[in-house]
Amino acid sequence: MTTDITVDELVDARDLMCPMPVLATAKAMRRLEPGQVLKVLATDKGSLSDIPAWVDDTGNELLATDTDNGVLAFYIRKSPDR
């Protein structure tokens, strides 16, 4: 369950459109320590493919994806070797 995931930082990218949710995610991720978890909220449906693609490209880990009332939530763990 996503409620069991400890979140270290939250990015609220609701209402933002492509490419801003990805840019906000990349910016926030720089502040995290390896192993920490970032939660990203987004309403841009393109994020459903954009965020997983970004996570894959950057070698981080997508722990879970959730949706609540049209709001998407992504839980991303920062790769330990970066």
Next chain:
Amino acid sequence: MTTEAPISPASLTEQDIRRIVREEVTQAFVKDPGARRAAIIASKGTLDWAYPPLILATAAAAAGMQTSVFFTFYGLNIIHRDFEKRLKVDPVGNPAMPMPIPMPDVLTGMPGMVSLASKMMRSRFAKHHVATISTLLDSADELGVRLIGCQMTIDVFGYSQDDFRDGVEFGGAAAFMSEARRAHATLFI
């Protein structure tokens, strides 16, 4: 000191070999510097066409790619200091442009229509929370995207280097091709 047992080819199954090849190919892509570079040409100077190169360049840079955008011909409008005034959209000859009511070119070609259509596009984009060109340019700067103005078209169009935003570099076709040959992702927009 430990030594690995030598792999005897006879003990490898076809599956083992397929797995090893797959892992090696994945590794090669990870190491391949070309996979980490993007080179984009922005050749169009209208409000609608200013978006794709900036969206793709910032997305590439956010994914850790070293990204360059080469602005040539009308694309120079995007990095001009007066880009807010210069970037417009013209409905003439663009039947794909969404209009409140269908309009023939004889109407969309009337005086004032370019300014009206540009205003409409700006407000529609704002309503949908699309980033402005200004925000995307600032993001590009922040992400270290190299913005390169084409010196030849700058001279031909009568611009000077001071007409362009801070941080813009200047170069020619060879400078772009030198970037492009090192990048797997190359786009002409």
